[in-house]
Amino acid sequence: MNLIEFVKDWWKERQKASFSTNYTCTRCGKEVYDNGYFCCACREKLPWQLPYVCPRCGRKTEQGGGICQRCKADPPLYLRARSAFSYQDEIVGYVKAFKNGAQYYSVLFGREMEAYRLSFPRAELMIPVPITAKKRRRRGYNQAELLADYLSERWNLPCKKELILKMKDGDEQKGLSRKERKENVKGLYRLASKKAFQGKGVIIVDDVMTTGSTVNEIARLLKQAGASYIYVLTAVATPLEEHEK
Numbered sequence: 337m338n339l340i341e342f343v344k345d346w347w348k349e350r351q352k353a354s355f356s357t358n359y360t361c362t363r364c365g366k367e368v369y370d371n372g373y374f375c376c377a378c379r380e381k382l383p384w385q386l387p388y389v390c391p392r393c394g395r396k397t398e399q400g401g402g403i404c405q406r407c408k409a410d411p412p413l414y415l416r417a418r419s420a421f422s423y424q425d426e427i428v429g430y431v432k433a434f435k436n437g438a439q440y441y442s443v444l445f446g447r448e449m450e451a452y453r454l455s456f457p458r459a460e461l462m463i464p465v466p467i468t469a470k471k472r473r474r475r476g477y478n479q480a481e482l483l484a485d486y487l488s489e490r491w492n493l494p495c496k497k498e499l500i501l502k503m504k505d506g507d508e509q510k511g512l513s514r515k516e517r518k519e520n521v522k523g524l525y526r527l528a529s530k531k532a533f534q535g536k537g538v539i540i541v542d543d544v545m546t547t548g549s550t551v552n553e554i555a556r557l558l559k560q561a562g563a564s565y566i567y568v569l570t571a572v573a574t575p576l577e578e579h580e581k
């Protein structure tokens with residue numbers, strides 16, 4: 337092993353160590369002893385997607401509510417979506433930090449996403465929602481990719497990030513209606529190979545699901561490419577509005 341390789345390896349190991357060791361609760365700062373990100377009391381207070389979720393989009397619903405109003409009105413193209421947290425309370429801050437440099441939060445979220453493996457029984461590969469080359473240059477990393485890499489290692493499922501590209505950034509999604517968002521994401525993504533998805537079970541991985549128009553657009557491309565089972569897994573999903581529960 338030459339020196340450069342040695343340093344690279346050492347750096348990788350060091351990164352891994354600093355990513356997986358945690359001594360204080362992220363929420364309250366108290367000492368934790370199990371290498372987790374939260375103490376027991378804080379863990380309980382996090383906005384989990386519990387106890388009932390919509391079987392399609394995975395957002396929290398009222399007791400025994402079944403499919404939510406949003407999925408009834410506009411059925412998604414994916415088979416099933418799940419997310420670890422509802423996008424509210426302190427989770428909003430963690431997502432922002434993750435976007436703004438705190439790459440190690442991929443482990444905080446990844447660990448909770450990991451529990452959903454059984455929700456995707458036919459999955460054979462994963463694709464992270466890509467960002468444009470321009471955005472990658474500016475930010476240096478893609479949160480979706482960090483999450484997918486983490487899950488890929490834990491689940492022993494290939495992460496095929498090279499098979500999907502984001503060609504350009506759409507207009508700001510904020511303030512647009514659901515229909516406008518759908519139009520806005522058209523043509524932003526491209527599959528590098530259609531053949532690779534033929535007959536496959538695929539999980540689309542992302543950090544945040546808001547209206548779901550992005551993952552739905554990617555599901556549309558996967559469907560066109562002949563994918564058989566399309567799933568979605570995100571770290572967080574925005575909650576339903578009152579009338580949609």
Ligand SMILES: [Zn+2]
Binds near residue numbers: 365
């Ligand atoms: Zn705590």
Ligand SMILES: [Zn+2]
Binds near residue numbers: 390391394406407408
């Ligand atoms: Zn739903």
